Amino acid sequence: MAQMTMIQAITDALRTELRNDPKTLIFGEDVGVNGGVFRATEGLQKEFGEDRVFDTPLAESGIGGLSIGLALTGFRPIPEIQFFGFVFEVMDSIAGQMSRMRYRSGGRYHMPITVRSPFGGGVHTPELHSDSLEGLMAQTPGLKVVVPSTPYDAKGLLISAIRDNDPVIFLEHLKLYRAFRQEVPEEEYTIPIGKADIKREGKDLSIITYGAMVHESLKAADELAKEGYSVEVVDLRTIMPLDIETIIASVEKTGRAIVVQEAQKQAGIAANVVAEINDRAILSLEAPVLRVAAPDTVYPFSQAESVWLPNYKDVIETAKKVLTF
Amino acid sequence: MASKTQKAPLDVKKSLQTAEEQFQTFQILNEEGEVVNEAAMPNLTDEQLQELMRRMVYTRILDQRSISLNRQGRLGFYAPTAGQEASQLASQFALEKEDFILPGYRDVPQLIWHGLPLYQAFLFSRGHYHGNQIPEGVNVLSPQIIIGAQYVQAAGVALGLKKNGTKAVAITYTGDGGASQGDFYEGINFAGAFKAPAIFIVQNNRFAISTPVEKQSAAKTIAQKAMAAGIPGIQVDGMDPLAVYVAVRDARERAINGEGPTLIETLTYRYGPHTMAGDDPTRYRSADLDNEWEKKDPLVRFRKFLEKKGLWSEELENEVIEQAKEDIKEAIKKADETPKQKVTDLMSIMFEEMPHYLKEQYEIYKAKESK
Ligand SMILES: Cc1ncc(C[n+]2csc(CCOP(=O)(O)OP(=O)(O)O)c2C)c(N)n1
Numbered sequence: 001m002a003q004m005t006m007i008q009a010i011t012d013a014l015r016t017e018l019r020n021d022p023k024t025l026i027f028g029e030d031v032g033v034n035g036g037v038f039r040a041t042e043g044l045q046k047e048f049g050e051d052r053v054f055d056t057p058l059a060e061s062g063i064g065g066l067s068i069g070l071a072l073t074g075f076r077p078i079p080e081i082q083f084f085g086f087v088f089e090v091m092d093s094i095a096g097q098m099s100r101m102r103y104r105s106g107g108r109y110h111m112p113i114t115v116r117s118p119f120g121g122g123v124h125t126p127e128l129h130s131d132s133l134e135g136l137m138a139q140t141p142g143l144k145v146v147v148p149s150t151p152y153d154a155k156g157l158l159i160s161a162i163r164d165n166d167p168v169i170f171l172e173h174l175k176l177y178r179a180f181r182q183e184v185p186e187e188e189y190t191i192p193i194g195k196a197d198i199k200r201e202g203k204d205l206s207i208i209t210y211g212a213m214v215h216e217s218l219k220a221a222d223e224l225a226k227e228g229y230s231v232e233v234v235d236l237r238t239i240m241p242l243d244i245e246t247i248i249a250s251v252e253k254t255g256r257a258i259v260v261q262e263a264q265k266q267a268g269i270a271a272n273v274v275a276e277i278n279d280r281a282i283l284s285l286e287a288p289v290l291r292v293a294a295p296d297t298v299y300p301f302s303q304a305e306s307v308w309l310p311n312y313k314d315v316i317e318t319a320k321k322v323l324t325f
Numbered sequence: 326m327a328s329k330t331q332k333a334p335l336d337v338k339k340s341l342q343t344a345e346e347q348f349q350t351f352q353i354l355n356e357e358g359e360v361v362n363e364a365a366m367p368n369l370t371d372e373q374l375q376e377l378m379r380r381m382v383y384t385r386i387l388d389q390r391s392i393s394l395n396r397q398g399r400l401g402f403y404a405p406t407a408g409q410e411a412s413q414l415a416s417q418f419a420l421e422k423e424d425f426i427l428p429g430y431r432d433v434p435q436l437i438w439h440g441l442p443l444y445q446a447f448l449f450s451r452g453h454y455h456g457n458q459i460p461e462g463v464n465v466l467s468p469q470i471i472i473g474a475q476y477v478q479a480a481g482v483a484l485g486l487k488k489n490g491t492k493a494v495a496i497t498y499t500g501d502g503g504a505s506q507g508d509f510y511e512g513i514n515f516a517g518a519f520k521a522p523a524i525f526i527v528q529n530n531r532f533a534i535s536t537p538v539e540k541q542s543a544a545k546t547i548a549q550k551a552m553a554a555g556i557p558g559i560q561v562d563g564m565d566p567l568a569v570y571v572a573v574r575d576a577r578e579r580a581i582n583g584e585g586p587t588l589i590e591t592l593t594y595r596y597g598p599h600t601m602a603g604d605d606p607t608r609y610r611s612a613d614l615d616n617e618w619e620k621k622d623p624l625v626r627f628r629k630f631l632e633k634k635g636l637w638s639e640e641l642e643n644e645v646i647e648q649a650k651e652d653i654k655e656a657i658k659k660a661d662e663t664p665k666q667k668v669t670d671l672m673s674i675m676f677e678e679m680p681h682y683l684k685e686q687y688e689i690y691k692a693k694e695s696k
């Protein structure tokens with residue numbers, strides 16, 4: 001097995017599917033010669049040629065429309081949106097068109113598209129490069145939304161996303177691209193979409209989270225363990241559809257839960273998880289389910305991001321409220 | 326069903342070619358600083374010519390210092406400007422203070438020469454909101470990050486100026502990549518439809534990050550895109566400050582006279598990387614191409630032109646360089662002295678009045694930030 005960063009695992013998954021399926025195509029801004037601004041597609045144009053891996057003109061709505069058209073003609077597009085803050089430029093293609101194609105054609109057409117895009121804060125970008133906009137996607141019927149937190153998960157989930165016959169929004173946290181290496185099998189494997197993963201087992205509290213916040217939550221769990229608390233960390237991996245079974249089983253076991261997201265608090269994924277828990281496991285709860293989230297401003301100018309972004313201390317603070325309720 | 330029985334009534338390829346041939350590059354000063362288009366020479370005074378040179382030299386130094394300040398971690402986001410001085414500064418030089426600039430992320434120099442204090446430009450780079458608090462009387466927006474967004478807004482600003490009866494124009498900038506965005510077409514089309522006093526500049530520096538301009542479009546020039554909007558389009562040698570000045574001056578005059586917008590493509594080059602965030606131009610540009618464009622350097626040709634007229638000297642140049650360095654030092658100091666930005670500050674600039682959830686969070690962060 002090889003030690004890989006998340007970005008390497010992503011490249012590896014892309015290479016795997018370019019090899020496996022001649023109908024897969026990768027395109028977007030600077031994904032060709034340059035290998036993407038984060039080098040996710042490094043070497044792929046060289047290996048598979050310009051027919052399979054190519055640069056587009058600079059227009060996200062163009063990239064979205066091209067994806068839809070190529071899917072209609074039998075291809076399996078894997079477009080890259082250079083930063084997910086630019087999703088507003090391609091919102092109609094994603095939320096107004098591809099998400100509805102199967103439905104509006106009565107099942108005649110489907111959209112096997114995987115939209116890959118970096119997102120997430122903590123690396124001092126200019127505006128609209130760090131925003132957590134996954135909630136907009138999760139709220140759109142017809143889309144699946146995947147957010148990996150480790151190199152191993154990224155590879156298996158991305159291969160599943162590409163093979164999926166419905167549109168998948170695959171969001172890659174910027175801060176995790178090169179944060180650490182992990183053993184990643186060189187051979188292909190898949191991780192099912194819609195399946196959460198218990199990243200740490202515990203019996204006193206469930207922390208339900210995804211993306212970069214998985215690591216803040218694990219750190220918090222380590223700290224809380226020193227005080228004698230046994231904390232379970234559930235990594236959603238797919239935020240739409242949610243893995244209700246795993247969430248509920250965890251909450252039924254621990255009787256206490258918090259939900260942690262990097263995005264702003266209002267109308268977010270965490271609120272959705274809390275609602276599902278209330279719907280299905282209220283009688284197992286020993287305490288209210290609380291949220292850890294960013295404050296409800298626009299993503300901050302970078303000088304304030306270290307205070308603005310939720311971190312393990314915020315997780316500990318909220319966890320204790322629930323543990324001592 | 327398509328059939329191929331009849332001969333096409335029009336030679337459509339020919340008409341495209343004929344139209345494209347209309348778009349020739351407008352130049353006044355060649356690479357040697359010689360006037361090649363006497364008839365088009367603007368009647369700028371000696372002082373004005375010197376001032377334009379002064380600004381170009383100053384801005385080249387600002388670019389060099391910004392790059393090294395970024396490397397030292399004393400500046401944040403920065404998109405280098407060297408090579409684009411004629412395109413950026415001569416276009417701004419043709420404006421009046423009442424004109425409104427809607428810039429892209431690389432267009433900080435125009436803002437500075439339009440009145441944005443340098444320390445605020447540095448704060449913008451550092452990711453401090455005060456960098457975007459444009460002083461009263463300075464008619465600019467802070468640099469747009471979303472490529473193309475400023476183009477549609479420029480149509481709106483221009484229409485607003487016209488409705489208010491203000492004798493001024495909206496001027497906006499994007500790049501060769503930006504000219505592929507839907508917003509680009511919507512912007513020029515709207516401004517044309519409303520005969521709004523707008524000037525749309527495309528600084529064609531041949532690359533959008535790594536993507537060469539040839540891959541952006543089948544169109545031979547960006548200027549010709551104006552035709553589809555029914556507005557004048559012109560391609561200018563963007564390394565020639567006098568040509569850029571004249572193109573913008575004339576576009577402004579037409580706009581003010583109620584004749585509507587103009588699209589101006591400036592042929593230019595960025596000598597540095599795309600931004601300071603890890604771009605490596607050697608991955609996508611050849612040294613030959615770099616060298617070819619080094620020879621077109623706007624500072625070199627304008628210096629030659631002015632020296633021949635006895636309007637420029639090493640001494641003058643050094644004065645400007647010293648002045649720039651001094652100003653930059655001062656501005657960095659002032660940026661350093663600006664109070665640190667707080668999350669509570671950001672909350673208070675979200676709405677005219679905070680909704681309940683923000684008020685609640687405000688108290689929490691106030692406590693956190695006072696620790
Ligand atoms: C809507 C949008 N898409 C993509 C980007 C990322 N991006 C920033 S600059 C750039 C290239 C722009 O090239 P060009 O328009 O030629 O301007 P230049 O940088 O060369 O001045 C890209 C793709 C962005 N900022 N906004």
Ligand SMILES: [Mg+2]
Pocket residue numbers: 500501502528529530531532533534
């Ligand atoms: Mg460009």
